[in-house]
């Protein structure tokens with residue numbers, strides 16, 4: 058006799074914590090398989106026959122109200138299934154609210170909403186709380202449900218004191234096998250209230266099913282077709298596995314060059330030739346370590362793509378051609394390109410051997426969430442959404458060991474490599490220290506700041522969406538436009554930015570038709586080379602100005618000690634865990650939670666979330682798949698991501714474009730590193746022509762929560778602008 062694995066169905070209401078819940082279920086119920094569907098994927102009539110093949114249903118959290126069919130979809134109907142279709146169901150937050158109100162309860166708004174707040178849960182130690190003592194749990198809700206009939210039996214409460222009084226935190230149906238919790242069992246800061254509750258639910262569910270003599274039907278292929286495979290389910294490689302390829306060998310030579318600095322190497326490689334593209338990913342401050350400088354050939358292939366195009370545009374020298382996507386998406390096209398470019402035998406000490414480097418716009422992520430883009434965007438935003446160059450020769454500077462690596466993917470490239478090594482040896486590094494003064498006169502820019510009244514009105518309107526349960530946190534941003542006399546080259550401008558605001562993820566990317574300068578402190582996603590790839594994300598939430606007397610201890614008290622700041626960070630940590638779990642399955646953990654890190658002009662509160670790609674996976678594009686499924690960066694949207702992005706599309710006045718997208722690389726060895734495009738500026742080449750003025754854009758913003766003070770958020774936005782404005786000789790904005 059074969060023993061059937063427990064089979065769960067998770068109904069997702071477009072939340073950003075769903076895969077955390079799936080991971081918790083899989084930990085609580087060993088060897089279970091879990092299928093995830095969206096709440097609007099099937100009608101109740103389509104769903105009913107499928108339920109016979111499941112042991113239990115989990116109904117996840119989500120934005121909006123359990124009263125609105127467009128927010129809860131099929132969840133509204135599931136509580137009314139007939140006696141003979143009954144099966145155990147567990148609802149979380151929106152799912153729990155729905156359970157209560159569909160059984161005669163009342164939905165109310167909290168006077169003080171709870172987003173990312175930890176509460177003590179008061180319970181009587183019975184039923185799903187059996188064997189549990191003190192429970193602290195994280196809450197993300199604007200509504201709460203009050204049972205009015207005897208059908209729902211309360212099981213737990215939180216005491217919100219004068220804010221909201223006593224709020225129902227858990228309950229069960231008196232006769233049907235339905236349970237639910239208002240808090241989030243899957244949050245990283247929920248303790249025993251997570252795993253233990255789900256284990257108890259499962260015991261009660263099994264007990265109920267045995268009593269009823271409930272037998273599971275097989276999940277036939279037709280049903281599998283409808284609900285899809287179980288999670289996790291990494292997409293198969295975009296390239297047919299029957300294709301055999303020989304990986305390109307990487308040639309490397311290594312030199313110890315104490316004092317080697319990025320600026321002089323770039324100048325040696327011809328950065329001053331402004332007609333040609335140039336690529337520098339610059340670790341200009343800790344914790345950055347390696348700086349990557351491409352040595353592009355006149356024929357280096359540039360790949361660009363605008364959302365909506367049916368082909369990718371390639372350019373090599375003066376030749377431009379288009380490769381049709383042929384029904385695939387651009388992600389798969391790039392994935393195939395990189396699988397064909399796979400390389401081997403590079404130096405294991407360096408993260409990049411060659412590969413694609415460039416930018417992905419914020420709207421690439423918006424589009425992949427299926428959120429509509431602005432209609433006229435191509436007329437007003439001329440920057441490509443994807444803009445990458447294929448780097449076959451590069452120099453890597455290791456700031457820790459002072460080693461310089463010369464690398465080439467081209468066959469028989471020893472002449473170039475020898476030439477490089479001779480040139481490097483001739484550079485007198487000591488005299489070119491980057492801190493040495495250089496005399497750049499920067500004519501002041503004319504700065505068109507966002508309008509304060511307008512921005513504050515938007516903050517208030519964002520807070521309206523937090524009150525209505527549509528979002529738990531919204532990262533609101535705006536562009537500042539600069540008109541600058543054309544007195545400095547973009548490279549000189551970068552040197553000013555780097556000196557004023559050295560950052561771990563600095564960059565100078567001159568990639569026709571866009572020029573992008575970055576002093577970003579935020580890594581989005583890095584993935585090391587397979588096999589045994591490690592994915593790491595480092596979201597930042599919590600920003601404090603540095604200044605006299607503002608020590609690390611002050612920053613720790615103001616950021617780590619603040620309920621508001623920790624809640625903002627926690628929400629993004631939970632969201633990023635979900636993004637990572639979505640592709641990687643169970644192996645995701647929080648490596649660092651809310652640590653204070655020091656940057657040139659600000660203190661930042663940073664968390665680190667890591668995950669392993671499934672063991673034995675030899676594919677070199679799984680990191681790319683994580684990137685595809687995780688954009689836009691959660692720290693730049695808020696949670697739940699999809700609804701928050703929809704709201705922001707309406708609240709913000711223009712495309713974010715390169716700002717708050719990502720920039721970085723995908724190495725031919727399979728690793729990658731992408732940073733969040735913040736504390737950066739960009740301009741379009743069209744602008745480079747005859748006018749004496751050039752136009753730059755700087756984006757800035759911050760996370761708005763229910764606890765935000767609009768004036769303080771405006772000041773924080775100006776603070777983030779400041780580091781970049783210093784490279785434009787612009788007057789300090791008034792805070």
Ligand SMILES: C=C(O[C@@H]1C=C(C(=O)O)C=C[C@H]1O)C(=O)O
Nearest residue numbers: 597599600692735757758759760
């Ligand atoms: C929105 C920006 O930064 C984001 C918001 C932060 C915050 O709210 O503290 C911190 C880093 C970024 O994730 C920006 O720099 O423009």
Ligand SMILES: NC(=O)CC[C@H](N)C(=O)O
Nearest residue numbers: 118119150151199200526
């Ligand atoms: N996390 C949730 O499911 C939230 C439910 C609902 N949107 C609320 O805000 O109350």
